[in-house]
Amino acid sequence: MDTQIKRINRTLVWGWFLIVMILFVSYVGEVLRGNRTVPYLIVFMLITALPMIGVAIQYVKNKESENLRYYVVIGYFFMYVFVMLTGSTTLVFTYILPLMAFLVIYHDPQLVMGAGIIATVINLVSIFMRCYRGELEAFFTKDTEIQLALLFLCILAAYLATRIYDSIYQANEAYTKELADQREELYQQAEELEAMNGERNKYSDELLIKNAKMREMTMQTIMTIANTIDAKDEYTRGHSRRVADYAVAIAGELGLSEEQIEDIRFIGLLHDIGKIGVPDSVLNKPGKLSNEEYQLMKDHTTIGGEILKDITMIDNLDVGAKYHHERFDGKGYPEGLKGEEIPLIARIIGVADAYDAMTSNRIYRRHLEADRVLAELKKGNGTQFDPRACEAMIRLVEEGRLPQFNPDSDSTEMKQTTQILTRVIDKAEETAQEEIQIDELTGTLSRGQGVSVMQEQISRYGTGSLFIFDIDNFRRINETEGFMIGDKYLRILSDKIKRITEDEIVSRFGADEFVAYMPKVDTAEDAEDVARTFTEDIRQMIARDSSIAKLSVSIGITQIATEKDKVMVSYENASKALFVAKQYGGGNYFCHRLEKIDEDDVEVANSSDLEYLMSILKRDDMEMGALVRSVPEFAKSYDMVKDVIMQSSGRVHVVLFTLRDIGEVTVEAHELIMGYLERAIAGAIKNMGDAAKYTNMQYVVLLQNLDEMQTKQVINRILADFYRIYDKKDVEVHYDAADLS
Numbered sequence: 001m002d003t004q005i006k007r008i009n010r011t012l013v014w015g016w017f018l019i020v021m022i023l024f025v026s027y028v029g030e031v032l033r034g035n036r037t038v039p040y041l042i043v044f045m046l047i048t049a050l051p052m053i054g055v056a057i058q059y060v061k062n063k064e065s066e067n068l069r070y071y072v073v074i075g076y077f078f079m080y081v082f083v084m085l086t087g088s089t090t091l092v093f094t095y096i097l098p099l100m101a102f103l104v105i106y107h108d109p110q111l112v113m114g115a116g117i118i119a120t121v122i123n124l125v126s127i128f129m130r131c132y133r134g135e136l137e138a139f140f141t142k143d144t145e146i147q148l149a150l151l152f153l154c155i156l157a158a159y160l161a162t163r164i165y166d167s168i169y170q171a172n173e174a175y176t177k178e179l180a181d182q183r184e185e186l187y188q189q190a191e192e193l194e195a196m197n198g199e200r201n202k203y204s205d206e207l208l209i210k211n212a213k214m215r216e217m218t219m220q221t222i223m224t225i226a227n228t229i230d231a232k233d234e235y236t237r238g239h240s241r242r243v244a245d246y247a248v249a250i251a252g253e254l255g256l257s258e259e260q261i262e263d264i265r266f267i268g269l270l271h272d273i274g275k276i277g278v279p280d281s282v283l284n285k286p287g288k289l290s291n292e293e294y295q296l297m298k299d300h301t302t303i304g305g306e307i308l309k310d311i312t313m314i315d316n317l318d319v320g321a322k323y324h325h326e327r328f329d330g331k332g333y334p335e336g337l338k339g340e341e342i343p344l345i346a347r348i349i350g351v352a353d354a355y356d357a358m359t360s361n362r363i364y365r366r367h368l369e370a371d372r373v374l375a376e377l378k379k380g381n382g383t384q385f386d387p388r389a390c391e392a393m394i395r396l397v398e399e400g401r402l403p404q405f406n407p408d409s410d411s412t413e414m415k416q417t418t419q420i421l422t423r424v425i426d427k428a429e430e431t432a433q434e435e436i437q438i439d440e441l442t443g444t445l446s447r448g449q450g451v452s453v454m455q456e457q458i459s460r461y462g463t464g465s466l467f468i469f470d471i472d473n474f475r476r477i478n479e480t481e482g483f484m485i486g487d488k489y490l491r492i493l494s495d496k497i498k499r500i501t502e503d504e505i506v507s508r509f510g511a512d513e514f515v516a517y518m519p520k521v522d523t524a525e526d527a528e529d530v531a532r533t534f535t536e537d538i539r540q541m542i543a544r545d546s547s548i549a550k551l552s553v554s555i556g557i558t559q560i561a562t563e564k565d566k567v568m569v570s571y572e573n574a575s576k577a578l579f580v581a582k583q584y585g586g587g588n589y590f591c592h593r594l595e596k597i598d599e600d601d602v603e604v605a606n607s608s609d610l611e612y613l614m615s616i617l618k619r620d621d622m623e624m625g626a627l628v629r630s631v632p633e634f635a636k637s638y639d640m641v642k643d644v645i646m647q648s649s650g651r652v653h654v655v656l657f658t659l660r661d662i663g664e665v666t667v668e669a670h671e672l673i674m675g676y677l678e679r680a681i682a683g684a685i686k687n688m689g690d691a692a693k694y695t696n697m698q699y700v701v702l703l704q705n706l707d708e709m710q711t712k713q714v715i716n717r718i719l720a721d722f723y724r725i726y727d728k729k730d731v732e733v734h735y736d737a738a739d740l741s
Helices: 004-033 038-061 068-086 090-106 109-132 142-231 239-253 258-269 273-277 291-308 317-323 344-359 370-380 387-398 412-435 447-461 474-481 483-498 524-544 567-583 601-617 621-629 632-647 667-688 708-725
Strands: 465-471 505-510 513-518 553-559 589-592 652-661 689-695 698-704 731-739
Touching (some): 038 068, 068 090, 068 109, 090 109, 109 142, 239 387, 291 317, 370 387, 447 505, 447 513, 465 483, 465 567, 483 505, 483 524, 524 553, 524 589, 567 589, 601 652, 652 708, 698 708
Antiparallel strands (some): 652 731
16 A cells, blocks of 8 residues: 555655756766866765665665655765765755755654754854865855855745644644544444334335435436437537426416426426437428428427326326427417317426527527517417416516526536437437448448448548539429439439449439549549530430430539548538539539649638639529529528628628648537537627528628728637637638628
């Protein structure tokens, strides 16, 4: 066991060794400069090192020796006397100070005072001998007075420090002993009490503890499940807890019993448990949901009810999950219940859920202002919302009595448990996706498998081009020609892509979208030749076969510059190129060029991206509406830009921020870093404009009614805030700005 005296002895021995080594190096330097002789150095080292070696041997023999401190003091003074009598400078008297400092840790005032007295005597003898040899004009000179004064002050300081340390140590020892005695006394009393109470009370106590732990475990389990549900959607973190607390506040305002209020807390935490059965692609979709996707989203109420219906520990646990989207006027789902037919718990949670939805940022919009939220609550009172629950919520909001939230209030254990459960769910979803590695209809790789294989090949080749092939108006084809014809178009397109080159990798990324990596097509000119030949072949095929007359394919292309390029980053660039291609009409292609020749390549690419964005914004609104809907990633940004332009009476500056990797950054880290950039932007622009995510690596910012100087100040503030929040050196932020007005 590493006891305290053992640690102190070890510190002292190593400290002495360090002092000897420093002095040895110093004196070797003096020998080399001719200030000392080699024989003097040898004698010095013998007098210095031999005592140290002897003490080290004693330490090895008995690491917990109480007498080791005295051996150190005696051995150290051999060296000290020698240097004091032979030293060439008066500063050698300071050699005693390290020893005094080390002795403090023994908290032995007598030892420190004894060493100080001996050191003082040695210094007096040294001064006397220097006077005797004629080196000093008198015993007391300015230098000797300073020497003795400093020595006295240091010894006194060491002594006082030792006394203080010793008093603290003794007090701690006494306190520790007192605690041990009390612990022993309490232990004995507990044993006596347990014997007196008997086995019956023992079992009763254990039952109470188990019940308390069971309730705590139940709460933690429900909290963990709620956090895991919210983790599926990055824009609803903490949603379940907030809804539960809002519902508790409403229930208290309505005068419900404490037992009912506690049940509502549990029910509110699990009201969205059915979202476990909703795909992430639907939960996190930025644009408008299709009819099928909306039905999947609505099904989370039924799924949640089914999950919770057989759990009887908490009454009506399934009610909140199943009925919180019912409306008071009967126009809700899943059963269209009306008025009092809707359980009171569900009506309360419905108001709380709607309030949190309006006051939180979502992937498709920003949170509403407080006045707008109150207006919506009043508007929905008696139609969407139960009148009593809604009026209670309005009072709580107007009087500022709703609970406030701290996102860091979770215990470490709960955060870790949530992370584990989230990873389990994510891993299960990944495993399920990996099992479907080949698209059955077209024989191409699935999206997940395609990303993995393409990334591996990019790391291998470090060159080539990434193509996106997209069937124009595919949804309309399915609606007018039938899904069989749509499937035929997909098979034709996939077969045609597979025949371009023998080394390509083809993956089906979406319903009508294929991505191909061609490692040997390594220049923009070659890529455009491939696209040109491909589109011409499609036209000739249509001319020969009228049954595929509506087949039209747009192509977006980007180059692979290095083996470190990320698939999804390249995919974003190709998507932007595809967007430009669709502006030219169906059946066209466009290449997103990134000729990386120097450190300014990101600025060039960023300017190019902004140029694309500006050209889009300047087009006819009706025409652009159709084009934007074909690129969901841009839909939110475009709608936001239109709103800002319409509301602005002056100038509008568009600023595009782009993240650039200069180190190894994971996909998860990218999402976190983009969050930091979003926070910096939100804090800087405030009421001066708006912002939205443009791509996975870019944010677009609209600034209203600012001149160039003010715009530059806002940009600098954003960059400063970002680098303050995120101080790692693995990414850089680049930007470009333009005047839209």
